[in-house]
Amino acid sequence: MYHNTIVFTKSPLSGFYRYKDEFQIYPMEMPDVPYKKAVRDYPNVLEYFVHDDEQIKITNEEEFADLDELSSLTATTVTKKDRLLSLLTAFTNNRFFVYDAMDGFWALPLQSEKPDEVNKQTSVWCMSVFHFPDLVRPVEIEKFKELTIQRVALKNHRDYYMYEPNLDSDRTKEIVFPSTIDEMFQGYFSLGKETRTVVDSAISYALASVELKDKRKTLSLLASFTSMETMVNLEFKEMKVEQCPTCNQPQYSIARKFRDFLLRYLGDTPANKKKFNAYYSLRSKIVHTGERLKTESLWADVEEDEKHNERIKRIEILQLGKLAIVTWLVMRFRVTQSFQAPVT
Numbered sequence: 001m002y003h004n005t006i007v008f009t010k011s012p013l014s015g016f017y018r019y020k021d022e023f024q025i026y027p028m029e030m031p032d033v034p035y036k037k038a039v040r041d042y043p044n045v046l047e048y049f050v051h052d053d054e055q056i057k058i059t060n061e062e063e064f065a066d067l068d069e070l071s072s073l074t075a076t077t078v079t080k081k082d083r084l085l086s087l088l089t090a091f092t093n094n095r096f097f098v099y100d101a102m103d104g105f106w107a108l109p110l111q112s113e114k115p116d117e118v119n120k121q122t123s124v125w126c127m128s129v130f131h132f133p134d135l136v137r138p139v140e141i142e143k144f145k146e147l148t149i150q151r152v153a154l155k156n157h158r159d160y161y162m163y164e165p166n167l168d169s170d171r172t173k174e175i176v177f178p179s180t181i182d183e184m185f186q187g188y189f190s191l192g193k194e195t196r197t198v199v200d201s202a203i204s205y206a207l208a209s210v211e212l213k214d215k216r217k218t219l220s221l222l223a224s225f226t227s228m229e230t231m232v233n234l235e236f237k238e239m240k241v242e243q244c245p246t247c248n249q250p251q252y253s254i255a256r257k258f259r260d261f262l263l264r265y266l267g268d269t270p271a272n273k274k275k276f277n278a279y280y281s282l283r284s285k286i287v288h289t290g291e292r293l294k295t296e297s298l299w300a301d302v303e304e305d306e307k308h309n310e311r312i313k314r315i316e317i318l319q320l321g322k323l324a325i326v327t328w329l330v331m332r333f334r335v336t337q338s339f340q341a342p343v344t
Contacts, residue, residue, distance in 0.1 A: 001050045002141045003077050006130055007085060007098050008041040011166065014174035015152040019185045023048035023084050024144050025096075034132050038110055040171060043130055044096075047144050050080050083200075090203045091184045091326055093165040094175045095210055099128040154179045157330075161319045167213075180330050187329030190336065195234070199325065202230035206321050213318060218292045221314060224321035225283040229254075231324045232261045255280050265327045266320065279317060 006028065016026035028043040056075040081098070088096040107126040110118065153176040160178040178184075191199060205227035212220035236257050259276045266272065285291045294302045295310050302310075 002047065002143055003050065004045055004047040004139065004141050005081055007044050007046045007096055009044060009094055009096055009175060010040060010168035011094055011171050011173055011175050012042050013044055013152060014176050015150040016147050017152040017177060018144070019182065021049055022189070026147055026149065046081065046084065047141065048080055048084055050076055054080055086203050086207055087185065087188060089210060090206045090322060091181060092175070092177055093160065093167050095168060102127050102129060152177050161323055165315070165319060167315065183330045183333050184326050187333035190333065198230060198234045202227045202325050205230060206325060209318050209321055213314065217296050217314060218286060221317055222286060224317050227321040228324045229258065231328055232257050235261050262320065262324065265331065266323055
């Protein structure tokens with residue numbers, strides 16, 4: 001079954017992206033789509049296919065059969081949609097999302113963007129719903145829409161993640177994708193059920209890191225570290241850890257596995273080795289002593305250069321958390337295709 005729905009990004013898409021007959025996403029361009037210069041959530045259309053083995057069956061009493069069918073359809077489509085949004089957020093430098101609930105809240109409608117006119121307006125009770133009169137609600141569709149717009153722009157894999165990633169900080173910059181995006185999806189969808197469950201766990205922590213990066217900075221770092229460690233445990237799950245006969249401690253420590261995993265997939269250099277060791281030490285301080293980042297508070301009394309250095313460190317660790325997943329997927333896919341080349 002084909003379905004479509006409206007999803008959002010914090011920056012505008014540079015074009016459309018389609019992965020096989022699994023899904024496609026493109027900017028929502030209709031004459032009546034509401035728009036303001038101050039907009040921060042850009043609407044997009046996500047079209048996706050639900051396979052038979054992805055169907056979720058909900059069964060209760062026989063008298064509620066019609067309701068069960070509707071619940072099963074809702075659970076199936078929402079689960080597939082959420083998975084695709086999670087993958088897009090984990091694989092790119094941007095957040096892909098929908099509004100979580102229709103809870104109400106007070107808001108000031110921007111009927112005018114002139115400050116003196118805005119100050120004359122009154123707050124109204126709002127619902128977090130994207131709507132305009134001629135909007136056709138998400139429905140089951142027969143096939144993906146044929147698009148004439150350009151494809152989303154691509155950027156070199158390593159540069160994409162480590163060279164001035166936007167991370168939705170500049171809403172005027174269009175969203176581009178890494179050059180290896182197809183291989184990431186191919187690697188993910190080729191995973192067995194058990195392995196995919198572990199990778200999904202790593203992705204969920206990577207998402208938490210993205211969502212918390214500006215609100216709970218220390219927790220965001222911990223989420224990134226947890227995402228990386230989930231991939232580390234997956235990589236070394238077959239390794240038998242032997243105990244030291246003298247001190248009875250594991251001879252292959254967690255810290256060493258963490259460092260070796262990152263060196264293997266992200267680059268084995270002396271500089272990286274030093275950096276990964278330092279980052280694991282930071283992780284240990286946070287976990288074992290409760291230490292927080294110095295810039296955790298909004299108005300932290302910290303020198304500007306220290307603020308800058310900590311911000312760079314936070315971004316780099318967040319990106320390493322993503323790279324731990326995506327590079328593992330790409331390398332795994334290339335090995336299965338008997339083509340083992342460096343990820344560039």
